[in-house]
Amino acid sequence: MIRFLLNAVEHQVENTDPSTLLLAYLRDHLGKTGTKEGCASGDCGACTVVLGELFAGELRYRAINACITPLGSIHGRQLITVEDLKQGPVLHAVQQAMVDHHGSQCGFCTPGFVMSMFAHLKTHDSPDREEILESLGGNLCRCTGYRPIVDAAVHMYDPATADTFSEQQVETIAALEDIAADETEIELSHSGRRYIAPRTIASLAKTLQDNPDARLVAGATDLALEITQGLKEIETLVFTGRVPELLCCDDQGDKLLIGAAVSFSDCKDLLCSSWPQLKELIERLGSLQIRNQGTLGGNVGNASPIGDMPPVLLALQASLVLRRGEASRVIPVEDFYLSYKVTALQPGEFIERIEIPKPTQGDWLQAYKVSKRLEDDISAVCGAFNLRIVDGKVAAAVIAFGGMAEIPKRAGQCEQALLGQPWLQSTIDAAMAALQQDFTPIDDFRASADYRMQIACNLLQRAFLAHTLPPSQLQVTEYA
16 A cells, blocks of 8 residues: 555555556546646656655655656655645635736646646745746647746746645644654555565565566656556566665765665755766756656666766766675676666666765866757767866876667777877877777667767867867857
């Protein structure tokens, strides 16, 4: 059985297909049809709902895509849908702002926008246009041109009034604490299929040893598409999001430790504190709703050759702590990928955490993503460059790419062409020639092989210019 708050009332679910996604449960079982299905892949935002969860003893609100969220993963959280916002006979300030500023036309996307705005209002004290655009970046609309929606988001702060969610915050926290105190193992089962959510790492390890064919699920931002688009019925799902060791996010002085179930939203600040250059890449890793659910461990374990973070982790020479039963081992990320979608994980083994060495003096990192759309799109090529220049020469170089091979991979010959050489354009030219010996990319619907190779070389050139030119010249070079 799973337990969660449906607005302010506890709701319990059992004997339900564990592959049921939250959107289907809302519409088909609860009759809450305000939440819409647009794409069934987490791209359009029409299905956006808000989850309230306990974080450091306080209530934190986040927007998520209901269409790719397994029902079981909302255990212990507060679920808020568009139907819950109305304040008695009066519209919520977010809804009223949409009315006043003509932010809705056909209305299909409107509930999703309203919920993204509500989450923004609950997490930002004042309207900032760039922050609003980030919060609305995962919601698509064909009718309005977005300006009236952005206007509504700015004016939903006027006048600043409390709502029922603020007024009931103490009661909500108490109710969520009561659910969290329940030590009962969480499980859903139906027709032989199971959803299991262990709460200790020992229980997780045993569950996977007992069910070696089970599918691990954290954010489900990729796995759920097998259900919505592949129409698969997964026999056993094991949720990792309740295990404390998989939720660690710590600075250990010489390295960062990030649990495999930590979302991108939760590890972004820690990563950017050591490598500010990663901010743009992380903010382009799907929409805010996706980053609120998707995890670093999932991005690694998914083993996609076009995942955005594996090239970065390769360049940073990160390691993975793998757990199987009571035994743990540490391997470099470089040794984790064996072939297309094949990893070094043994049956019953899982990623516990990612360990990333912190930069030493002189280390310099750049990471670039090239995709068809600037925002909310999958990479055609992703490149990461970790360099150390000492006395005008390349003292260290670790360069990795996604989208250039069947696995994320380092560019060994390119690195060798740089090491020990003067940091000059002639060296970059030689390294670009060497790079063409490192990879034999493929043609597919995202990019041709020739395009990929040219882009990879161009990204190395861009990294050189970013390190060499003053910002004013670099801006002209990049956008000319």
